[in-house]
Amino acid sequence: MTLERGDGYYLGPLCINYGFVAIGFVAPVLLAGFLFDALPWKWALGIAIIGAALLPFAFYRTTWSLWLMIYYICLPDELHANHSEDSDDLSFEEEKRS
Secondary structure, three states: OOEEOOOOOOHHHHHHHHHHHHHHHHHHHHHHHHHOOOOOHHHHHHHHHHHHHHHHHHOHHHHHHHHHHHHHHHOHHHOHHHOOOOOOOEEOOHHHOO
């Protein structure tokens, strides 16, 4: 069985992870520190930097799971269980899809 991933396949989890960290954590912490004065700005900056460095590692497996779920929802024929019995290869390139 040959597995050939298309260009950019591995960028999906990276984009999801970046979105979670940047929009879901760093932006609210910085807004709380700089705009709403809920935190001292030095604390907000420190928390944002530490979170930006550590949270991608914490969310790594979760973002891969989300990426695979999105991928197979959009392209259900690529899932091995959905292939016909006479087909043993998985092709992930646009030109080879039928």
